Amino acid sequence: MTEDELRAAVAAGVLRSEEGHQELLRSIVTVARAIFHARASSIFLLDEESDELVFEAIAGEGSESLIGTRFPSSTGIAGWVLVTRQPLVLEDVSEDPRFAKDAAEATGYVPKGLMAVPLLHEERALGVLEVLDRPARPGAALEEIELLGLFAAQAAVALDLLQAARRARTVLEGSGKELSNLARFAGAVDRLEDDRRAAGLELLAALEKLLGGESRAAGPPGSSALRP
C-alpha cells in the first residue's frame, strides 16, 4: 500500500463516507429543485466499473423505489450529456417515445421539459444532474443554464471528495484487520474532546517514536547506514 492510499484509508475511518454520500446526493437534488422551482430533480452517477449510469437520488416527483436503476452510459439524453460534457435544455421531451419509456423505467416520472448538466470535476465526468419541469421564464434561458452550470460545478466538487473517501474505504476494507484498527483509532482520536484529544495525540506521538525506533532496529542489514 502506498503512503497516499494509507493516508486516504485512515481518513476514511474518520469520515462517515457512505451516509455522507447519500446525504449529499439528496441535498444536491433538493437544492437544485428549489433553485429552479422545479417539480423534480434527479441525479445519475457513473459507475465506472460497469460503465453504466445509476439513478441515485430524486427530489419531488418520481419514485424512490427505482433508485439503483441502471442503464447504458452513452445512450439517451443523460448518456449524451455525460459523454459530450455539454449541458442541454429540452422541452416537450415526453413527445419522444423512446425518452418517455426510458424515463418511466428509470425514475417513474416522465417530465415535459428538462435541463441536464454533466457533473464534471477536473478530467472526470461523475454523472448527470437533471432538473425537471421548471416553470417557464421567458428570456431567462441563458441565465438558467449558467446558474445550472455553476451549481453543478459545486456539486461535482463535493461529490468528488466524497467519492474519494468511498474509494479509500474500499481500500481500507480490502487491506486486512491491522489497517481497519488503525483507521478506527484515528477516528476515535478525532472525536475526542480537547483535553483527551491532546492526550490521545501525545500517546500517538509516543507510539510513533517507539515504533520508529523498533522499525530501525528491525531493518535489513546495512539499511541503517543509509539513515542519518
Next chain:
Amino acid sequence: MSAERSEPLPAWSLPAGAEKDIELAVEWPAEVSRDWAWGDSSGRGVRVCILDSGVEPDHPSVGPLAGAVAVLRNEDGEITIEPDEEGDLCGHGTACAGIVRSLAPECELFSVRVLGAGYTGSGPILVAGLRYAIENGFDVVNMSLSTTKRELAESLHELADHAYFQKTMLVASAHNLPVESFPWRFASVLSVGSHDRSEPLDFFYNPEPPVEFFARGVDIDVAWMQGSTLRCTGNSFATPHMTGICALILGSHPELTPFQLKSVLYLTATNVIGSR
C-alpha cells in the same frame, strides 16, 4: 481557381517570381457583404459531417443522408468504423442535422456516430471519429461535443490543425462549465456559444476569445427521434447554426480556406455589419 502548380512551394519561403503560385482563388470585393458571402447559396456542393449521436435517416426535417458510419469498439477492444445501422441513439445528432439542413437545404449531410460504445473509452472513439471525418475531406465538421481528458488534447490539437490546413472547418461547441475541455478551445477550431435572439442568421463575433462566435442557441424547434420535434436550448444547438452558415458561404465560395472562411464570418457578423 489558382493556377496549377508544377511543383509544391517550399513551406518556408516565397521565391522570386513565385507570386503567381499563390494567386488568391477568390476576388475579394472592397466590402464583404452577406450578399457577396452567401447570396442565394443553398449550400449545394458542400459536404457536412455531423459528428454526434447518429442521425435518424429520412427524418422529414433532415431528408436523405449521403452516408452514415458508427465508430465502435469490437470484442478485442479495437476501434472500428462500420456502416451505421442504428441511426440516432439520443436525438441530438438528428437535431443538429435538421438545423444545418434548415439553413443550407442542398448541402450534403453525412453522419459519423461517436456515441453508444459506452462512456469508458468514449474519448478515443471521439478522436477516431474526428480523424475519419478529416481523412474523408469533409468541408465542415459539426462537433457539438467535447472531452475533458487531457491525454487526448494533443491528438485533438494535431487533428484540428491538420483539418485547418487541409480545408476542413471544425465547428465546435464551447461550454461555460469551469473545467478545461477540448477541442473547442483550439484556435484552429471555430468555437460557438449561444445568443438568445430568434433570427437564425444572426451571429456575433466575440473579440474576447476563446469563444469566437455566438449563434442562435435558445428555444429552437429541432428534429428529434422517431420523426418528432422538440424545443431546445444550448450551445450544442448554436453550433449547427454556424455550421449551416459556413455551408452557405462555402456553397458560394468553395475555394475559401478556414482562415478566409473565418475572415468572411467576421466581416459578415451581425455586430460587425452593424458597426459599419
